[in-house]
Amino acid sequence: MFKNDYLARVYAQVEARNPNEPEFLQAVREVLESLQTLVEKHPEYEKNGVLERMVEPERFIQFRVSWVDDAGKVQVNRGYRVQFNSAIGPYKGGLRLHPSVNASVIKFLGFEQTFKNSLTGLPMGGGKGGSDFDPKGKSDAEIMRFCQSFMTELSKHIGQFTDVPAGDIGVGGREIGYMYGQYKRLRNEFTGVLTGKGLNWGGSLARTEATGYGLCYFTQEALQCMRSDSFEGKTVVISGSGNVAIYACQKATELGAKVVAMSDSTGYVYDPNGIDLDLMKDIKEVRRARIVEYANAKESATFTEGCKGIWTIPCDIALPCATQNELDGESAKALVANGCTVVCEGANMPSTPEAIEIFLANNVLYGPAKAANAGGVATSGLEMSQNSLRLSWTFEEVDERLKGIMKGIFHAAYDASVACDAPGNLMVGANVAGFIKVADSMIAQGIAY
Structure with missing residues (x-):
């Protein structure tokens, strides 16, 4: 619900102009609802028509x-x-x-x-x-x-x-x-017109791993700062088996967790002994095969058709890394009922609004995608920098910069949540922190922009 008239008017205009675009409307509504306290404190955003411009692509x-x-x-x-x-x-x-x-x-x-x-x-x-x-x-x-x-x-x-x-x-x-x-x-x-390039022609070390690693760096920092906890000894469920999911699995394991489930578009595998990452990489990165092959190769693993059931597996931490709106209200309730206390998003907008409400209402540490999965684009930005400098950094240099960026993102989101009277609500914090920099830059550049 919009308590602010300005935000309500902006959203109504977006709805009228984009009536058959549910994903876009969902993303806009989430951001606008997060900005209510900020907009009340800063009338210059309404005066300069910042939101009307920001919701319309250039x-x-x-x-x-x-x-x-x-x-x-x-x-x-x-x-x-x-x-x-x-x-x-x-x-x-x-x-x-x-x-x-x-x-x-x-x-x-x-x-x-x-x-x-x-x-x-x-x-x-x-x-x-x-x-x-x-x-x-x-x-x-x-x-x-x-x-x-x-x-x-x-x-x-x-x-x-x-x-x-x-x-x-x-x-x-x-x-x-x-x-x-x-x-x-x-x-x-x-030129560096694309990122994710091969290492022999302008690519960056650690780019392949960046989104999955960054997701875990963000989650680890959030756990340490908000719960005095870590990945150590935790059971983790990860949806997806693409690039993000595979390297989230790798880093979570390195940080002491046990990943017990992963999925693809056909279904999911559950391995109580922990996912064999070498086998998963061979299936997905080399053979480009379906995930059922994992269960065929491992006696300890079972395959279940359909993806939704993965969220019924008991876990401490859930990392949705597949696609948008994959985790709905029913799935969120199942996670909470089975003891999950942390959900951080590796995919873009994988949780529905209903799911997010359930997480927040049950004190689940919820890391929204725009903050938690920013490691990929951050390392793309580092690749752009290396291209401009005509040099390459080592894996360790890039990884250390990535870790610093992800820690900084968490603290920016957390600090903004406190400033907006929603301490610990990282969804509000991420939206506000990301918005302020862009909005202030738009005002500085003039209305014609």
Whole structure:
């Protein structure tokens, strides 16, 4: 509920303009509801129309992507790039290749990215992009032809000082490589226009691990500061088995926890002995197989079809790392009932509003995505810095910088929650801390901006 008339008017306008975009509306509502105390204290935000401008992307680009499959048939997909806000730096955000991609998903991701990037403390604005292309089941040649066609159009709108895309769901090192090769061919320049690049051609050490590691660094700092606790001896459930989930599993294990479950789009595996990470990496990163293969290879593990049941497994810490709105109210109740006391998000907006309410009402330490999973884009920002300097830092240097950034994000969110009379509510804190930097920059740059 909006207690502030200004926020209510802004949201009503967003609803009227974007009636069929539920993900975008959900993301906007969460942020606006978090800003009520701040807006009351700072009338200059209403005077300068900051929120009306912030909820409207600076630029939304949709384009046709035509490519030829291995049978010689022409296929057509939709490509997107939203350049949401450049108040504090060039647009920065990943590219997602998945059948679920549409305008609403891209706008919600770009909106979230604006605040996430602000929280890192690095000079990066918010953007996001992708396509409804599904890389699953496609040959390498088909993926290459799609990526080349996609980049042929996208290249007109990006640049190292304008917009720097990265990977997201469905876009890993292979896809970034194909896109970067096409950009270089079209523009005849070797620049840091994409992040997540290969180490031989401008990539950064620790980028692959960054989102999962960063999630655990954030969670560890929150546990230490808010609960005088740590990962040591905890049972952890992680949804997903992609890049974020795998490296969250690795770091949580290194920090003394036991990860007992992971999932993919077909279902989840439960291994009471703890996930065998080498086997999981072989299945997912080498063979690109389904997660059921884990249970086929391990006597101690069981596979269950469908993803939702993973949240019924008893655990101390839950790290949702799959996709948006994967964890609903029913799942949140199951987690609480089974003793879960910490939920930190590795995916973008994986918890529904109802789930978040249940976490907060039951004193669950809840780390929202825009804070907890910012490690990936933070390390992308570090990759941009290395590209500009024409040098490479060691893994240890990058990892140490990442750890410092994630600790800083936690403290920025916690301090903002205290200032807004919601101590410990990291969702409010993250939204407020991310908002202030962007909003003040927008005011400083004038209304025409």
